[in-house]
Amino acid sequence: MVNNTMKLTFPSKSQNEAFARIVVAAFASQLDPSIEELADVKTAVSEAVTNAIIHGYENTKGDIVIEAKLKDNNILEVIVKDFGKGIEDIEKAKEPLFTTKPELERSGMGFTIMENFMDSLSIDSYPGKGTTIRMVKAFKSLKDQE
């Protein structure tokens, strides 16, 4: 039975986008999911961390915290937290193609990708306090093996 946790704090630098998604994928690989499932996790984490850097901190300095959990042999839970400006309208932010920063060529697809690549997504955000993204994925490739 794999039960494990990890916690990582890093500054909101764009170099850390690759670092963060690789760390979470490496952590999740303890469960031995498929390559496609790991790619899904990498993509979703990349979106959450990029949002924290661009929107949460608007490219200023701040800390990003990632907490991840492995449980029940096939479930990954990832939390990505920032202490930045928060999201004014969460429902609007989740709409495909909606972006507050079109001038930066943002596609507005971040939350759509997180929702599609993970099994569940929840967003807690308070203006001026920050945003917490919680995502869960059950690795189906592992269940099939049992």
Add this chain to the structure above:
Amino acid sequence: MEITLKKRKNTLLVNVFGELDHHNADYIRDKIDERLKTNAVKHVILDFSKLDFMDSSGVGMILGRYKKIKAKHGKLVVANLTPQVRRVFEISGLFNIIKEFKSIKEAFDYIEEV
């Protein structure tokens, strides 16, 4: 991450190696836009055979180039997508406006017959 650009007739062939995210999207954008400034380039083929990873920052970058090329009445197409990149294309709806080809040759053939 690395990018190579080659021109054949009025088509720019762009190869992106490694990972395309927010950290390097601006660099890739600037490299392509430099070449789009001149009238010598009308069409673009993005060869993603060596692109291991892309997120929505790549989607934004591609959409930005698509609009520029469309304004010049040119075509932007992609070739050789890896599975992760194809999934991001599918979910973000890029295939509604951008054609995918299985080889550079097919992509060139399509552009030249137009």
